[in-house]
Amino acid sequence: MKNPFGNMSNILKQAQAMQEQMAKIQEQAASKTASGTAGGGIVTVTANGAMQIVGVAIDPEVVKSGDVEMLQDLVAAATNDALRKAKELMEGEMKALTGGLKIPGLM
Template structure:
């Protein structure tokens, strides 16, 4: 009696579908979490979601008074980049449970 060569394929497809569903759930949960990035010793703080959406920018009023717009712009960019980097890192950590720690290119 020979085995059905497609039996293993069906099992693999079910596993892939279950993994996709888990990944979608993890991504949805992470999208609701928030992380921050700061620059200038806390002069600028940017908060983003795991879905890479900026939800707030806080700027120390004293830096606004100084009138140094270029510095404020640079600090805002730096804080935003740090927040986004933190969000990607959070997402990668969330997905580690699904991938067993494997770094799968293109997953993030």
């Protein structure tokens, strides 16, 4: 009779290798960025793959207008756009790792 746990050992090794690859992808995520814009480029926000905002650029002309409420809305919209794009970037990286399988807890 074959050892019923022989296959389990292979599965555990594969899971560990996948976990190591995932850790590398997440580590590299901080160096990959995505930018989101709002107001036709008046505000640009840059986020990294670790979902951290790493840059904000605001056209000085909009600051001169004094419309703080509009500026706040543009910053929020550009931030959401940047985070959405960063998430898509990471989902693409994870898809390459998992072969397209949706694994709970991974993005």
